[in-house]
Every structure is written in structure tokens, then in C-alpha cells.
Amino acid sequence: MANPKRAYSENVSGTFFVDDTCIDCDLCRQIAPAVFTEDDDHSIVYRQPETPIEAHRAAMALVACPTGSIGTRSKIDIKTAAAAxxxxxxxxxxxxxxxxxxxxxxxxxxxxxxxxxxxxxxxxxxxxxxxxxxxxxxxxxxxxxxxxxxxxxxxxxxxxxxxxxxxxxxxxxxxxxxxxxxxxxxxxxxxxxxxxxxxxxxxxxxxxxxxxxxxxxxxxxxxxxxxxxxxxxxxxxxxxxxxxxxxxxxxxxxxxxxxxxxxxxxxxxxxxxxxxxxxxxxxxxxxx
Ligand code: SF4
Known part of the structure; x- marks a missing residue:
């Protein structure tokens, strides 16, 4: 479970964030390129999802993340993302x-x-x-x-x-x-x-x-x-x-x-x- 207290300061403010346990595997950037990008040797959220599709892709990235490094500050639909x-x-x-x-x-x-x-x-x-x-x-x-x-x-x-x-x-x-x-x-x-x-x-x-x-x-x-x-x-x-x-x-x-x-x-x-x-x-x- 990602920890908001350990979120990178480079994340844009909003629901999704990446914390400092990211191992830079690149998966979130492949799955939701409209939301995640690389910054040095890890990922960050550079833009919060603006459409339901972008929010779904970001949630799919959260599900795929091997280290649980992606978190949200409010409740999102993880079930649908996992079932995808x-x-x-x-x-x-x-x-x-x-x-x-x-x-x-x-x-x-x-x-x-x-x-x-x-x-x-x-x-x-x-x-x-x-x-x-x-x-x-x-x-x-x-x-x-x-x-x-x-x-x-x-x-x-x-x-x-x-x-x-x-x-x-x-x-x-x-x-x-x-x-x-x-x-x-x-x-x-x-x-x-x-x-x-x-x-x-x-x-x-x-x-x-x-x-x-x-x-x-x-x-x-x-x-x-x-x-x-x-x-x-x-x-x-x-x-x-x-x-x-x-x-x-x-x-x-x-x-x-x-x-x-x-x-x-x-x-x-x-x-x-x-x-x-x-x-x-x-x-x-x-x-x-
Ligand atoms: S999927 Fe997780 S571990 Fe991989 S780059 Fe994204 S945040 Fe980091």
C-alpha cells in the first residue's frame, strides 16, 4: 500500500501519487502514459486523470504496480481495474x-x-x-x-x-x-x-x-x-x-x-x- 507521507514532491497534487518505493519498472508509464512519467530513476504523476478512461488506466497501473508504489488520496474503482x-x-x-x-x-x-x-x-x-x-x-x-x-x-x-x-x-x-x-x-x-x-x-x-x-x-x-x-x-x-x-x-x-x-x-x-x-x-x- 503506497504511503502518501512518502509520496514524491514532484507528483502533481490530486488523487493519484507515487511514493518512494518505486523501482522504476516502467509499467505504469506504459499503461497510463497520460498520467505517469519518469523523473530521474522513478515514476511520478505529472498529470491527474481528467476523463473516466484516464482514471481507469491509472487505476490499472496501480493494480499492475509490483511494489504497491501507486496510491490514491480518495477512493477509486479498483475492482473494475483489477478485473480488466x-x-x-x-x-x-x-x-x-x-x-x-x-x-x-x-x-x-x-x-x-x-x-x-x-x-x-x-x-x-x-x-x-x-x-x-x-x-x-x-x-x-x-x-x-x-x-x-x-x-x-x-x-x-x-x-x-x-x-x-x-x-x-x-x-x-x-x-x-x-x-x-x-x-x-x-x-x-x-x-x-x-x-x-x-x-x-x-x-x-x-x-x-x-x-x-x-x-x-x-x-x-x-x-x-x-x-x-x-x-x-x-x-x-x-x-x-x-x-x-x-x-x-x-x-x-x-x-x-x-x-x-x-x-x-x-x-x-x-x-x-x-x-x-x-x-x-x-x-x-x-x-x-
Ligand atoms: S509500476 Fe510501480 S514500480 Fe513500476 S515504475 Fe510505476 S510506480 Fe514504479
Whole structure:
């Protein structure tokens, strides 16, 4: 619960505020850009919501915030905001909201499939979200992009009795039912392809769904400011040269969406994504 006594003085006065527990995960700025902005190394409220839609988006940000750093000085409709997750991205692909501090506020996603729903990385195990996932058919499979974004996976596994898949090199401390070995591409089903991409961590993978949606964990993200794809040199925990090499593997894939754990989502034509990926690789080569 955010504490108004610890609210940043840079927040504009009004209902919503951010307190000093913010970890700068960026989610609120993505969900409600009309209300939240970055200030140094944290978020603040730079403008109070002026319409019901803006108020709803700000409340959704409050629900998604991993650290409970967003508060309000008067009562707002949290119930409707919480029930808005999972939030449709496109077709049958959804953003879960409800981020966990244990994965540093990483975004997680669910694909609703007749063959069984797939949860990519772990959201917070929140009662409202779990109830919504039950209504949507539960979770059959959890796929982890890497070791940092597994958050409440044990609770999801126990509740939904879902299988969990992670690369062996990132599996320490995670009792996954299935481990991915080596660097070969692995088809989990006709529409789901795992591509190992060591770099951010040794066992990082990305998941391609229907040659359209690429779930990228912390390997690759979209940058609004650069209008292109980016990788994060400062958090390449395993190896930046390896991450650069891994990035080249993605040139053989077709996709229109980049759906990361951290960073912004990107949606472009296949051709433009391919072009942006080539530019990203060139940029990475020059950042040793
Ligand atoms: S969602 Fe919460 S932790 Fe993340 S940037 Fe916003 S206020 Fe900070």
C-alpha cells in the first residue's frame, strides 16, 4: 500500500501519487502514459486523470504496480481495474498486469489456446487474476524466458497443475517439469517454438507463437525513443557478445510483435521488424 507521507514532491497534487518505493519498472508509464512519467530513476504523476478512461488506466497501473508504489488520496474503482486483466493485446494474446516485485516488475503474458493456455513468465499470484484465468480456461503450461522472471510460479503450478518449462542453464532453484537442453530450436507444439538465446542469462530463451508473436523476456525490446529494437547492454549478466550472436538467430524467424518482460512492446510489419532487427544487431556489434 503506497504511503502518501512518502509520496514524491514532484507528483502533481490530486488523487493519484507515487511514493518512494518505486523501482522504476516502467509499467505504469506504459499503461497510463497520460498520467505517469519518469523523473530521474522513478515514476511520478505529472498529470491527474481528467476523463473516466484516464482514471481507469491509472487505476490499472496501480493494480499492475509490483511494489504497491501507486496510491490514491480518495477512493477509486479498483475492482473494475483489477478485473480488466488479463488485458487483450491482439487476437488471443493477453497482458497479465499484476506484476511481481520478485521479477522486478517484469510483464507476463497469456495465450488462450484450444489446446491449453500458455502463461509466459509469472505474474503475481493475485486472487483476482487467478479467478480471471480460471474463467478463461486456466493455465496448462508455463514457459519461462529466463530465471529472473519466474516470480510466483510455484503457486501457479500448484493451483493450475500446469507444466513448467525452463532452460536447464537457468533452472537452478526452479522445480520445472521440463528442461530445455542445448541450443537447438524446440517446437513445443505446431504453433509454439522455443529459441535459446544465451546472453542476458545463459539459459535465456524466446518463444515464438504462430510466426507472429515473439515473447522476448529480457533479450529484446522495442524502444519508442529510438523507434527500433534494443537490447540492454548493462544487464547482459552472462555475455553481451553471446547475446549479440543469439540475436542473429532471430533473423531466420518471422514475427510482427515483440513482447518483452522489461521494456516496451513493439508491433510492426514482418518486413519492418526484420529491418529493425538487423539495425539492432549492427548497433549491438558496436557496443562492446
Ligand atoms: S509500476 Fe510501480 S514500480 Fe513500476 S515504475 Fe510505476 S510506480 Fe514504479
Amino acid at each position: 486483466y488479463p488485458e487483450l493485446i491482439e487476437e488471443n494474446v493477453y497482458f497479465c498486469g499484476f506484476a511481481s516485485p520478485n521479477s522486478y516488475g517484469a510483464a507476463s503474458y497469456i495465450i488462450l489456446r484450444p489446446e491449453g493456455n500458455v502463461l509466459i513468465d509469472s505474474p503475481r499470484f493475485a486472487r483476482t487474476l487467478v479467478g480471471r484465468l480460471e474463467e478463461l480456461g486456466g493455465v496448462s503450461l508455463m514457459v519461462f524466458s529466463h530465471r529472473d522472471d519466474v516470480a510466483d510460479h510455484e503457486k501457479f503450478h500448484e493451483h493450475f497443475e500446469c507444466r513448467r518449462i525452463v532452460h536447464r542453464a537457468d533452472s537452478r532453484g526452479i522445480n520445472a517439469e521440463e528442461l530445455i537442453d542445448g541450443q537447438d530450436l524446440l517446437a513445443l507444439d505446431k504453433d509454439l517454438l522455443v529459441v535459446p538465446v544465451p546472453g542476458h542469462t545463459r539459459g535465456h530463451i524466446v518463444l515464438l507463437y504462430r510466426d507472429k508473436y515473439l515473447f522476448t523476456g529480457d533479450h529484446l525490446a522495442w524502444s519508442d525513443s529510438r523507434r527500433g529494437l534494443i537490447a540492454f547492454r548493462d544487464v547482459a549478466w552472462y555475455s553481451w557478445p553471446e547475446q549479440t550472436k543469439s540475436m542473429k538467430r532471430l533473423l531466420d524467424l518471422r514475427f510482427q510483435w515483440v513482447l518483452p518482460g522489461h521494456g516496451r512492446r513493439g508491433h510492426q510489419s514482418e518486413e519492418l521488424m526484420h529491418q529493425k532487427l538487423k539495425e539492432c544487431i549492427e548497433w549491438m556489434k558496436n557496443r562492446t
